[in-house]
Amino acid sequence: MIERLRQILLKEFIHLFRDKQARFSLIVPPLLQMLIFGYAASYEVNRVSTAVLDFDHSQESRDFLERISASSRFQVREVLQNESQIPSLLDHRRVVLVLQIQPGFAELLRKGQTAPIQAVLDGTDSNTALIAVEYINQIAARFAQDYQLQLADRTRPTLATFAPNIELQERPWYNANLESRWFFVPGVIGTLVLVSVLQLTSFAVVREREIGTLEQLMVTPISPTELIVGKTLPFLIVGLANVVFVGILGSYWFEVPFRGNILVLLLGTTLFLSSALGVGLLISTVSQTQQQAFAISFFYITPAIMLSGFGYPIGSMPTTLQYLTNLDPLRFFLVVLRGTFIKGVGLSVLWPQMIAMAILGAATLTIATLRFHKTLD
Amino acid sequence: MTASNGYSVEVEKLVKRFGDFTAVDRISFQTRSGEVFGFLGPNGSGKSTTIRILCGLLHPTSGRAIVAGYDVVESPELIRRNIGYMSQKFSLYADLTVFENLRFYAGMYGVPAAELRGRIDWALEMAGLRGRESSLTGTLAGGWKQRLALGCAVLHRPPILFLDEPTSGVDPLSRRLFWELIQQMSSEGVTIFVTTHYMDEAEYCNRLALMNGGKLIALGTPTELKLGSIQGSLLLLECDRLGDAIERVRRLDNVRDVAVFGNALHLVVSDAAIAPTIRAALESYGILVTGLRVIRPSLEDAFVALTTRHGADDASELSP
Numbered sequence A: 001m002i003e004r005l006r007q008i009l010l011k012e013f014i015h016l017f018r019d020k021q022a023r024f025s026l027i028v029p030p031l032l033q034m035l036i037f038g039y040a041a042s043y044e045v046n047r048v049s050t051a052v053l054d055f056d057h058s059q060e061s062r063d064f065l066e067r068i069s070a071s072s073r074f075q076v077r078e079v080l081q082n083e084s085q086i087p088s089l090l091d092h093r094r095v096v097l098v099l100q101i102q103p104g105f106a107e108l109l110r111k112g113q114t115a116p117i118q119a120v121l122d123g124t125d126s127n128t129a130l131i132a133v134e135y136i137n138q139i140a141a142r143f144a145q146d147y148q149l150q151l152a153d154r155t156r157p158t159l160a161t162f163a164p165n166i167e168l169q170e171r172p173w174y175n176a177n178l179e180s181r182w183f184f185v186p187g188v189i190g191t192l193v194l195v196s197v198l199q200l201t202s203f204a205v206v207r208e209r210e211i212g213t214l215e216q217l218m219v220t221p222i223s224p225t226e227l228i229v230g231k232t233l234p235f236l237i238v239g240l241a242n243v244v245f246v247g248i249l250g251s252y253w254f255e256v257p258f259r260g261n262i263l264v265l266l267l268g269t270t271l272f273l274s275s276a277l278g279v280g281l282l283i284s285t286v287s288q289t290q291q292q293a294f295a296i297s298f299f300y301i302t303p304a305i306m307l308s309g310f311g312y313p314i315g316s317m318p319t320t321l322q323y324l325t326n327l328d329p330l331r332f333f334l335v336v337l338r339g340t341f342i343k344g345v346g347l348s349v350l351w352p353q354m355i356a357m358a359i360l361g362a363a364t365l366t367i368a369t370l371r372f373h374k375t376l377d
Numbered sequence B: 001m002t003a004s005n006g007y008s009v010e011v012e013k014l015v016k017r018f019g020d021f022t023a024v025d026r027i028s029f030q031t032r033s034g035e036v037f038g039f040l041g042p043n044g045s046g047k048s049t050t051i052r053i054l055c056g057l058l059h060p061t062s063g064r065a066i067v068a069g070y071d072v073v074e075s076p077e078l079i080r081r082n083i084g085y086m087s088q089k090f091s092l093y094a095d096l097t098v099f100e101n102l103r104f105y106a107g108m109y110g111v112p113a114a115e116l117r118g119r120i121d122w123a124l125e126m127a128g129l130r131g132r133e134s135s136l137t138g139t140l141a142g143g144w145k146q147r148l149a150l151g152c153a154v155l156h157r158p159p160i161l162f163l164d165e166p167t168s169g170v171d172p173l174s175r176r177l178f179w180e181l182i183q184q185m186s187s188e189g190v191t192i193f194v195t196t197h198y199m200d201e202a203e204y205c206n207r208l209a210l211m212n213g214g215k216l217i218a219l220g221t222p223t224e225l226k227l228g229s230i231q232g233s234l235l236l237l238e239c240d241r242l243g244d245a246i247e248r249v250r251r252l253d254n255v256r257d258v259a260v261f262g263n264a265l266h267l268v269v270s271d272a273a274i275a276p277t278i279r280a281a282l283e284s285y286g287i288l289v290t291g292l293r294v295i296r297p298s299l300e301d302a303f304v305a306l307t308t309r310h311g312a313d314d315a316s317e318l319s320p
């Protein structure tokens, strides 16, 4: 009955917006999280605190270390005199990287032989360590190349102009500067909207259970379907608004382009949210208190984010986990988000994801509806 | 489904178990239309559980319950159109105004648009909230909230009303006002099924059912219960050193039961003639007896007598 639905929707919106605290918790946390994640979530590693230990004291070794300190990737905090200083520096996390150049570095270079540089890394944060090593490799390669040219220049000036000088020029599509933020911001939007809609939905039912109005509501002639629509539609609308709102913030503040069609994004969001709403309802059927609902929601949110490809590429997961990711609607939603934001692709490309999310959403909502009885036992 | 036979609620051998625990144990009773039917019993005796089954909120384990002519298991939806319910934890939406709460429940119960304004006005009048339609419900005092909750529960004019401890935590004046509303609705033919812990309220009921440990241990009018509950006579004993007095009196023959009532004791004895023996016994222990006389049992005496008697009978069973 339309009137019943109208009344319950009206009531839910009053709960969402009348109270100052409710309004605040609807708007401020997503914005804040967007800002925090936008800055924090990034593959780039900058200003790695570094110590250097030069035993060679040559023009070449100074040259190399110069390049390290000139790079914004590293920040040279300490210049060491002997190796015994290293352990305590790493232990106290004063630095995470120590670059050590052995005596004879320059001599080896001049002979055209491989000259080693030792990098001691704090492997606690293996991700940073690996990325830092990658940067050192890049700088070392560059240094070696320049040095070779210089050497050739000095010894055989006439040939220098013909020295083969091959440089790999990477041109990543869609994201020419490989801004990792472009990759992360759409992901943050997806996880944010998942968390907020899941919790809003489960809390909306559990709060009524806690204060006792749910029991009161259950003795009215409202049908389970009306109750479910009334308890989910408002949060679908909130979720859509969230995506638009946080999306605008992402594209202005973090300068992530939006190249696709907003309608495609909203369709994808709706399909994605049908799963989130279903899971939220399921959580509410097994929780007596809001704390319980909060705790249980993490059992869903954590694996959903892990399996979504948000931070960890699905292609590098074990095969069984890769299959499991197909049950994760967030996985498909991230493709839609990145597709519409960065690639600017439309339904002709994203339809498989849309269908996958529609199937997952329909399944979740069906299970939730079946479990959502109008009785207390 | 049964034909209309003047009973608004019929319960037959109703059982509800939660796991191994039997919360409602084979209870049977009927209520007549327009009756105020009181449901009494200590905490955990199964009153709320019974009401929830009758409202279709819990499935009975076995037995039968017919409400407004419909079976609770077969047609809970039809029952819901014919009952009003105020749960023990009755509550309204605190962030909605008085009017919005009424409007919401009117919508849920499908009150027709033509009657809407009139029904809401009636509820406002009844709750004494005219002029405060736009106050937030959370800011109302207890008595008003409770009358508003009653208003919300009867917007659709149900012929049967279930009230689970509607007056707990409300001041005496508000309780009086609330009972006036109940009496008025009953006089209009509404069956009222009410639980309470207040004996003065129980006196207002046409009939009372007493529950203990999930069992129905007594059923009748307040007068019937008072007269039938006590086998023998009831003595009122006023004395000093109540604690000692209880100990001593308990050991006497012919004293069946002792209970504290205010700063006096009620003794159930097989024969009022033993009063002088009791006085003599107490005085021999140095207890000063200032009064000892036969009184008529109150409802509270009946309640205590019945529950302790049945508690002893069922000592082997789990009763909280």
Ligand SMILES: Nc1ncnc2c1ncn2[C@@H]1O[C@H](COP(=O)(O)OP(=O)(O)OP(=O)(O)O)[C@@H](O)[C@H]1O
Pocket: B018, B021, B023, B041, B042, B043, B044, B045, B046, B047, B048, B049, B050, B088, B320
């Ligand atoms: N959902 C449930 N699961 C398990 N046990 C329950 C459940 N609901 C009630 N009980 C138990 O059943 C017994 C009867 O509870 P009920 O609420 O019916 O008592 P009551 O007579 O209404 O008591 P009170 O006067 O305290 O309201 C209690 O021991 C209670 O703990």
Ligand SMILES: [Mg+2]
Pocket: B047, B048, B049, B088, B164
């Ligand atoms: Mg109760």
